[in-house]
Amino acid sequence: MTGRTTAGGRRGVLRRALSPLTGASTVRAGVYLVIGGVVAGAYFVLVAGFVQMFADPRTPRVAVGVLALVSAVIVATPPFLAPVRALEIAAARTFLDVDSRVLPDPAGPPTVSSRWRGAAWFALHLALGAVVTLGLLLAVPLATQLALSVFGVDRAFLVETVPAVARNPAAWAVLAVLALVALPYGTALARRLLRQSAEPLLGPDQTARIAELEAQADRLAERGRLARELHDSVGHALTVTTLQAAAAARLVGTDPEAARRSLAAIEDAGRSAMADLDHVLGLLRAGDDARPGTDRAPARSLDDLPALADDARHAGADVRLDIAPGTTTGLPRATSHEAYRVVQEALTNAVRHAPGSPVDVRVRIDDDGRTLDVVVSNPLPAAPSVPSPGGGGRGLHGMAERVRLLRGELDAGPRDGRWVVRARLPRR
Structure with a gap:
């Protein structure tokens, strides 16, 4: 050898x-x-x-x-x-x-x-x-x-x-x-x-290398943002659709009216997901292939929370929405959008892991007038739910990334028998 x-x-x-x-x-x-x-x-x-x-x-x-x-x-x-x-x-x-x-x-x-x-x-x-x-x-x-x-x-x-x-x-x-x-x-x-x-x-040279690294970081951040958009919007719609389809299958023989309501909720969730998907695809087209005047669905904001709460109620959740007057007025679009996505993901997790439990959603401006406070809480389930395939905790990770990019704070975990998600975002 x-x-x-x-x-x-x-x-x-x-x-x-x-x-x-x-x-x-x-x-x-x-x-x-x-x-x-x-x-x-x-x-x-x-x-x-x-x-x-x-x-x-x-x-x-x-x-x-x-x-x-x-x-x-x-x-x-x-x-x-x-x-x-x-x-x-x-x-x-x-x-x-x-x-x-x-x-x-x-x-x-x-x-x-x-x-x-x-x-x-x-x-x-x-x-x-x-x-x-x-x-x-x-x-x-x-x-x-x-x-x-x-x-x-x-x-x-x-x-x-x-x-x-x-x-x-x-x-x-x-x-x-x-x-x-x-x-x-x-x-x-x-x-x-x-x-x-x-x-x-x-x-x-060093200046060009730094610029390239910054451009690469921007591309990675944009990819992460689009991934979070797809995860939150499509994941929420699939959760609602799955639960409503299961409810319709159970009630189609005994309560046709309730089954029809579940099917209508599935239709609404699908339309909402299509609008969100159109928005994300619009963001993708906003690169090299973007054309002036290209129509795409507007980004979701806190003004869409009532419709989001209705979707969750159709999925069987008892959502109690509390938005302080004047909270959504004058908010930057990015802050309002990311706050909406945090609530959406928290509701999705509540519907998935604690179905039927009451969910409290509170949105208000702190006394100092500088911070948007978003709190979503629900009772902890009596028994741990079975993790859904492919979950892997990406929802919490995505919420943390959203809040961190806006220089905010996120706290999620059990508190006195309830699962509490709290996000504090700078108002400006």
């Missing part, structure tokens, strides 16, 4: 050592570097031309100086432009196999730091590209000349330039192979250097 492992390790080392000669990544990196070398050559030709003009005493200095300044501004501007940086990012991912998680697409306008880092990457690309391109232009003709000299063609070149090697024709072939082999290894080295520099030079 150890011998096999050692042999496999040796083959792996050999494979990695020869990968620059056989890997497609070297070819892609070579193309990218040659492009940089060509651009660097254009810059070199431009600089050489101005140097030659300044060296000529007959050249008008002022005119050439102005032309050189304008040309310098023109050729120095592209590395700082956002489209060029975006193009470099796409090229690095395509030709250098840099992961998109390391180099994500630029988001928002570039900062001063990102512009300078993009310019540094541009300069590094051109410098390494110039080295690789120069090596290509030297290595291929040199290897060709050495190969021809092995067969006796034009040996004068070697005799004049490398007389020691000229006396040993076998060395010509070795030099030819080394000249060609050095090129892919140099390309692989330049590729590795560029890959290591990609994230610090082309990656998002």
